Amino acid sequence: MKVSTRGRYALRMMVYLAKAPKDEFISLSEICESEGISKKYLEQIIPFLVRKKFLSATRGFRGGYRLARDPSAYSVGEVLRCTEGTLAPVKCVDAHCGGRAACDHCDECPTHPVWRKLSEIVSRYLDAITIQDVVDGKFDVDQEILFEDGSGI
Amino acid sequence: MKVSTRGRYALRMMVYLAKAPKDEFISLSEICESEGISKKYLEQIIPFLVRKKFLSATRGFRGGYRLARDPSAYSVGEVLRCTEGTLAPVKCVDAHCGGRAACDHCDECPTHPVWRKLSEIVSRYLDAITIQDVVDGKFDVDQEILFEDGSGI
DNA sequence: ACTAAATCCTACCATGCAAATAGGATTTGT
DNA sequence: ACAAATCCTATTTGCATGGTAGGATTTAGT
Numbered sequence: 001m002k003v004s005t006r007g008r009y010a011l012r013m014m015v016y017l018a019k020a021p022k023d024e025f026i027s028l029s030e031i032c033e034s035e036g037i038s039k040k041y042l043e044q045i046i047p048f049l050v051r052k053k054f055l056s057a058t059r060g061f062r063g064g065y066r067l068a069r070d071p072s073a074y075s076v077g078e079v080l081r082c083t084e085g086t087l088a089p090v091k092c093v094d095a096h097c098g099g100r101a102a103c104d105h106c107d108e109c110p111t112h113p114v115w116r117k118l119s120e121i122v123s124r125y126l127d128a129i130t131i132q133d134v135v136d137g138k139f140d141v142d143q144e145i146l147f148e149d150g151s152g153i
Numbered sequence: 154m155k156v157s158t159r160g161r162y163a164l165r166m167m168v169y170l171a172k173a174p175k176d177e178f179i180s181l182s183e184i185c186e187s188e189g190i191s192k193k194y195l196e197q198i199i200p201f202l203v204r205k206k207f208l209s210a211t212r213g214f215r216g217g218y219r220l221a222r223d224p225s226a227y228s229v230g231e232v233l234r235c236t237e238g239t240l241a242p243v244k245c246v247d248a249h250c251g252g253r254a255a256c257d258h259c260d261e262c263p264t265h266p267v268w269r270k271l272s273e274i275v276s277r278y279l280d281a282i283t284i285q286d287v288v289d290g291k292f293d294v295d296q297e298i299l300f301e302d303g304s305g306i
Numbered sequence: 307a308c309t310a311a312a313t314c315c316t317a318c319c320a321t322g323c324a325a326a327t328a329g330g331a332t333t334t335g336t
Numbered sequence: 337a338c339a340a341a342t343c344c345t346a347t348t349t350g351c352a353t354g355g356t357a358g359g360a361t362t363t364a365g366t
Contacts (some may be wrong), residue, residue: 157324158326159324191327197325211334213332
């Protein structure tokens with residue numbers, strides 16, 4: 001039930017960039033030194049963020065990275081999903097497999113709804129906070145956002 | 154961000170036992186056949202549940218396992234914590250390390266509160282549903298239970 | 307054109323852990 | 337004694353995480 005370093009590093013990087021002056025490209029060396037993350041390793045995580053247009057990059061002299069959008073336009077959830085692949089706590093509730101593929105008896109499995117709800121709760125929380133929120137230290141989310149269907153959880 | 158088979162198997166086993174006639178000892182063979190789980194593997198997970206008095210066991214002829222308490226007296230959270238070790242999504246919010254040990258700069262880390270809140274949310278949900286709830290197919294939890302501090306999340 | 311600073315790309319390695327298997331020792335009711 | 341079961345301790349296998357290495361490519365400035 002752990003978030004891997006990929007997702008954690010990615011999030012820290014995005015937050016770091018969000019704090020930098022708007023439109024300024026920050027070199028990977030600076031990010032890694034400040035955050036204490038292996039440059040070679042972060043270098044390996046970044047392409048995912050670039051490919052999804054979360055970051056824009058310039059190469060060459062004075063090159064680096066910056067956020068492609070406003071910090072308030074990223075949810076933490078999408079950043080993590082981008083690097084982790086999924087936020088589902090078990091394979092069989094993963095949207096990628098259409099809710100099956102992993103096991104062929106999800107319908108009868110009494111524990112399946114537990115994981116589905118858990119997945120929902122996790123996603124709702126992480127999708128409700130933005131990179132800007134993290135910068136601002138705001139983590140309390142309105143219950144209305146989390147429970148917009150009005151059906152309890 | 155995955156729950157391992159240890160936790161999933163343990164939960165399924167507990168639910169299976171909860172459905173069995175009260176006070177009847179069920180052999181591991183029966184459980185494994187019904188649930189389609191490797192006997193040798195589940196045999197390895199069980200000691201944790203026995204040690205924590207979640208299950209009681211009898212050895213020898215006609216031996217087996219049964220729940221030590223009423224199904225409504227177990228939360229899903231404690232079962233998972235027992236087998237998974239922790240439900241914390243990152244080391245640095247793990248209660249075992251007292252909130253540090255993993256990293257030495259949790260105080261300044263802007264992402265730390267995200268993980269702490271996430272951990273809280275996950276725990277609150279899983280601690281609010283019982284094995285009996287799983288048997289009954291009840292997974293909707295009152296918002297009051299999840300947000301008992303009245304402070305949003 | 308040259309150079310230095312940077313991203314980009316591809317491959318490789320090492321460690322740990324999940325998941326499962328194996329083989330037997332022990333207990334217990336009949 | 338026997339059979340059915342739990343208990344115990346190793347061992348194996350595979351894979352993902354986390355990290356390293358080396359170089360190719362791009363770019364700005366001189």
